[in-house]
Amino acid sequence: MSRGESNKGDKASGRQGGTFRKKSYARGNAPIKKNTAPKQVSDPNSIRLNKYVANSGVCSRRDADIYISAGNVTVNGKPVTEMGYKVKLSDEVRFDGQLLNPVKKEYVLLNKPKDFSTTIRDEKGKRHVSGLISSASKSKLLPVDKMDKEDTGLLLFTNDGDLTKRLKSPINGLRKIYHVVLDKDLRNADLVKIQEGVVVDEKVVKVQDISFIDDAPKREVGIEIYSSRNKIVNRLFEQLGYTIARMDRVVYGGLTKKDLPRGHWRYLTEQEVINFKMIK
Template identity: 50%
Template sequence: MNNGSKRGGAPRGGNDRKKSNGPSKPLNKRPKPKTAKPEGDSEGRPVRKAEFVKGKGQRPEAKPAKPVVAKDKDELRLNKYISNSGMCSRRDADIYIQSGNVKVNGQVVTEMGYKVKLTDTVEFDGTRIIPEKKEYLLLNKPKAFSTSGDGEKGSRNVAELIRGASKANLQPIGRMDLTTTGLLIFTNDAELARKFAQPNQKSFKIYQVSLDKNLKFDDFEKIQGGVTLDGHRLFIDEISYIDDKPKTEIGLKLRTPNVKVVRAIFESFGYNVLKVDRVSFAGLTKKNLPRGIYRFLTEQEIINLKNA
């Protein structure tokens, strides 16, 4: 009989250790040193330390800005100076400069692009000139005034109608005889005056013409198809009988600013022209402008006129 007694479990001793599901861990094992993990972004990609990379990262020191030389506002090209004085266009001024007809402070200047100051003395073809601010005036011309002032009986110069309006030397664009009425532009802008003196223009002028007798429909159609005057073909943009008026009242739309052409058209068909009234010029009208009264153009009207 064995003196040992069982106490409700398996006996201990020897190699009868309690078995585990896996290998036993070694005792007193030193922990492995931790290595620093590279920092990353939200997607785990490594992030470089801040350093200067050309074109990226920290900005390079700003280089000192180059000094800006302010342009003299009183300086302008000689040809523009001449044009602003109302003598001629810039293109024509270049011709005068090259030909030696312009002096600056007593010295002949032939250099293109030469710049002058407002304080300089400029002589154009022997006459001292001073640039002016460009001004534009619209007159509703009455009868008995002409642009030529040729001493015709009973005629007076249109300059009388705008006397005192400006200190500038304003000149009419185009010509009007004493019987022609309507819109007439005055300006000291030589380039604009030259533009509207050209025979081929894209802007329209509208005339109301009064005849001594009714305009026949056959003649109406012939004029509508264009007429030949002095060997030159003239195209008519539009012709019409004026509503609620006798057949002697005709509306005519042309590109030419020459009023004499308007008379010549009807006279070539045997009609006497009693009156010619220009009611529109390059988009400008007589609205709120009574006969014999003038007004200065607005900034927008000037822009439109230059682009016409």
Template identity: 60%
Template sequence: MSRHDRSSGRKNSKNTGSRGDRSSGGKQSGRQGGGMRNKSQSRGNAPIKPKMEKSPFSNTEGIRLNKYIANSGICSRREADIYIAAGNVTVNGDTITEMGYRVKLEDDVRFDGRRLNPEKPEYILLNKPAGFFVTGNPEKGGRTVLELISKATKARVSPVGKLDNQAKGLLLFTNDGTLAKKLAKPKNGIRQIYQVSLNKNLSKEDMENMKEGVYIEGSKVQITDVSYIDDKPHNEVGIEIRSIKEHIVTRIFKSLGYEVESLDRVVFGGLTKKDLPRGRHRQLTEQEVINLGML
């Protein structure tokens, strides 16, 4: 807030209090008005923290079905009641016509067969450090990537794809189930670039063979490109792939007799690590979300 705005706010507060004195004719009103001004002024110098949006499912009993539908952007609550009564809405496969019916976030709510999401779509990009688990049950004392984005949103976001515990780099989180499903099974795969440190130098012969594709468990994995990283030893390489199979980079090099000592995903579907330090996260821009939806 600018200095001009703060001074204007105090002036308006003072004028409002004076009018209150004249209208009521009592001293009590004036004291109350003054008290409010002092409270406002005392807070004026303190940094204002942005308020985190509260999840509509903070209530353990869930929320009313009509509110769930309204939150998803389909229609208003009043209109939702009409559609519910008409049998247009199902919950976990059952048609619900009861007014006041409550649902929880994990419920499968559909409107004319289309699954609804009652929370604002969130898209968060994290530059993951090594030593954090992505999915599954972490070992005792282990930390998860959800800790790193816990202050970013109250929505229940999930990672798109996986990275090993010791792997680093870009990891996308969202509660947009439609986009997550699309990215999990794209027609042509998702463009990914990794910087890899190997236990020994990658030979030129193996590098050329990789460009022809590598067979993993009888299935050919196409490698878009692989090269040495400038000004680095030849055990430091960059590899571009589109496969989304688990541990695919590690498995590619292992099939050729190399062990991966460090793995860093620097590009994911057009998203990069630019201006995103290790361990930090950011919200995707509207254009970035659109671009991902076109993959």
């Protein structure tokens, strides 16, 4: 074999000058590697740990990552610091020892129209307020308090059981303002009695304010009250011989009907939620 033929053979086999020349894959000539790793099957019952913590209301998802990396979060009794870690809804997750609930807390305000019930739907199929906010959440949201079917106005819905419990019986009361239409004109003497305090079921009902509605008949009044007693406004007027023909709740806590037409709903803002959670 001639020397020229030998060099050709060496080049063809990748050998040059007695050494092997490595092939370059810089131009995309690398062999295709088959991915033999099994694909991770998505579990519909699992959720990222940071989202789990955030949904519980402890903090934002970004802050949750910080707490997780610091070891503040445990899953089934063991600290987890791995980012992107997924947990099952059946797992026990704690933050600084406190058991967490992964259901995201939601808060919806409805301007309730007339002829909608706030009690559990019965067999007769009465229209229920839950149908008016059905598109607001996939979670089951319940009204914080009850309103008569004929009553209208502000009604708060949430799945936050702790907040509902506080709002139903706050120590300092919850501010509510009603526009009340009576079956007859309210006498000035009875208006004064209400201002001074009327006894209902052996307990004085104190109102913050009551006044006639401007440019309206004397049977229309506005009343501000902090009591959480059941149907206390109705019972207050009944004690003085009046029947409420219509009642509209125009203020609930710090919430108003501004830009919220009858039958429509909106989510509470972050600040509004914070304000409610400060109520004891």
